[in-house]
Amino acid sequence: MKYVVGNWKSNQNLTESLVWLDGIAAIKPKFSSNTTTILCLPFTDIAPFNHKLSDINLPIITGAQNVSHLPPGKHTGEITANMLSELVSFCIVGHSERRRDFGETSKMVADKVQLLLENAITPIVCLDLPYLDEQIKELFSRDVDVSRCFFVYEPVSAIGTGSPIDPVSANHVANQIGFLIDNQAPILYGGSVSSDNVASFVDQSRIDGVLVGTDSLEPMLFAGIINSIA
């Protein structure tokens, strides 16, 4: 199985998200049975997007991009894993933008992973070399079942730059992650993936799919990536 995961980040209001859905439905990408397509949306889009998705019957699974590291309680403004459990099957955690802009640590990311798993949501754990070992050790120190997670190698130098890293180097790090987690979970690559380069990543032996930021925002570009894999 190959995985394409879109990450809209803080883009697309509710109206725009539904227009996107009309756009992708009109393009009719070649959704194949050996590729799972997941789209991680802003919280505010998820429920209406899910409704429309089931109306038009497209094989896209929705995810969130973040979750609170705290359980339900007196935490004004936080969106908990319990709240998300009625809406999504996946949730990105530990994206480098959250580490950079919101001071997230490997311990906070591990808290989120635990809460997501308790709520039957698959965490998509983003990793880069400076904290890759630390993050995985933190998960193991809490007895997290890593076979219930996805992992993504996301070199910060490649995110949003239009310059992906060399697929062979990405595969090398994916192998390193695979070794640390006993090859129990899918490992994806993220960073400037497009329809032109996606095949060179998913053809690597240890890369099971891609996380796509910029090119998930335009239906035509996202469909191009799905079609290239198919």
Ligand code: PEP
């Ligand atoms: C990302 O931020 O997760 C990402 C992969 O972005 P982009 O595709 O724009 O590099």
